[in-house]
Amino acid sequence: MTFYRGRFAPTPSGPLHFGSLVAALASYLDARRAGGEWRLRIEDIDPPRCPAGAADAIQRQLEAFGLHWDGPALWQHDRHDAYQAALTRLVDQGLAYPCSCSRKQWRDYPVYPGWCRQGVREPGRPVAWRLRSDLGLRPVMWQDRLFGEQCFDPADLGDVVLKRKDGLWAYQLAVVVDDADQGISDVVRGFDLLDNTPWQRQLQHALSYPEPRYLHLPLILGEDGQKLSKQNLAPALPTEDEAVRPLLHGALTALDQAPPAELREAPVAEQLAWAIDHWQVARLSAEPHRTHGADAALPD
Known part of the structure; x- marks a missing residue:
């Protein structure tokens, strides 16, 4: 590969947790192993969900784990x-x-049935803007670097919102425009976003944007079997060095990289140097990883 630019794109709705660390770390290692760049994007298009100070806290957490990005956020x-x-x-x-x-109005349907495709159903009411999923690129196919060949008909997923009724931009359009403008060649992110990719491929095709490669990562589950998330009150990542070191080792373990046990208490820079040298996507399992323990950092 002659060019690699990856990115980590958190929503600052709260601090990062262990699942966020695994995603950020995989993206970082994949970029550094390829000799490429790693960018940071703060996805704060929904201000009501983004409390003051959360984005700064995320940047401090990344820096504490040695995940330094290239260029400005x-x-x-x-x-x-x-x-x-x-x-x-x-x-x-x-x-x-x-x-x-x-x-x-459409709660009895599995996806939005496209009632306004031929004209706004209720003129004078606030409107969102939707993508015509039945037009453009169909089916959408791509080769995921972990989960293999993927094939979706976006029409089965419905007409996704691109701009909300309140005037705020929706994720699907924003992420596609930003990936193109930042020149992102590779997207590494959680499996929960895999079925968003068909809409994003449709948008890339319609807007004549390059199509990045995708690597979707297995989910990180809590003790209760639920995905670790801010909504599920996953513990925030610490920034104190003595707590960071074992968590970083735990994240490498969750990514199936088999770090040596003696690295568990090694300095962050030493752990990352080892991880970059030994990073192999082929080691990744497609199965979700369940964590246990109070710090949610020790995979089974």
């Missing part, structure tokens, strides 16, 4: 004009349309 709150330009292009192609429908 990209902040989505600065990106309105880029998203609007992309939406305008989609509208001009007939691939995006305004929709007045509420989730309550």
Whole structure:
């Protein structure tokens, strides 16, 4: 590979937890092993979900684990004009349309049934903007670096929202525009986002953007079998060095990299140097990893 640029793109709705660390670490190691760049993007397009100080706390956590990014961080709150330009292009192609429908109105359907495709159903009401999933690239196929060949018909997934009724931008459009503008060649992220990829491939195709390679990682589960997440009150990552070292070792273990036991208390820089030299995607298991223990850092 002649060029590699990866990224970590957290939503600052709270501090990072162990599942976030595993995703960030895999993305970082994949980039560094390839001799590439690793960028940071703060996905703060939903201000009500992003308390003051959360983004700064995330950056401190990454730095504590030695995960230093290249160049300045990209902040989505600065990106309105880029998203609007992309939406305008989609509208001009007939691939995006305004929709007045509420989730309550179509709750009896598995996906939004496209009622506003031929015109707004309730003129005068606030509208969201949706992607015409039945048009454009179909089916969507790609080779995931862990989960292998993937094939989806985006029409089965429904017409995803690109811009919300409250005027805020939605994830699917923002992530595609930002990946293209940042020149991201490789996306490494959790398995829970795999079924978002068909919409993102459709958007990349419609907007004539390059298509990054994808590596989706197995989920990190808590003791209760649920995905570790902020919503499930997963513990925040510490920043104290004595707590960081074993957690970093635990994250490497969760990524099936089999770090030597003697590295558990080694300095962060030493652990990362070993991990970059030994990083192998082929070691990754596709099975979810369950954690145990109070610190949720020790995989079974």
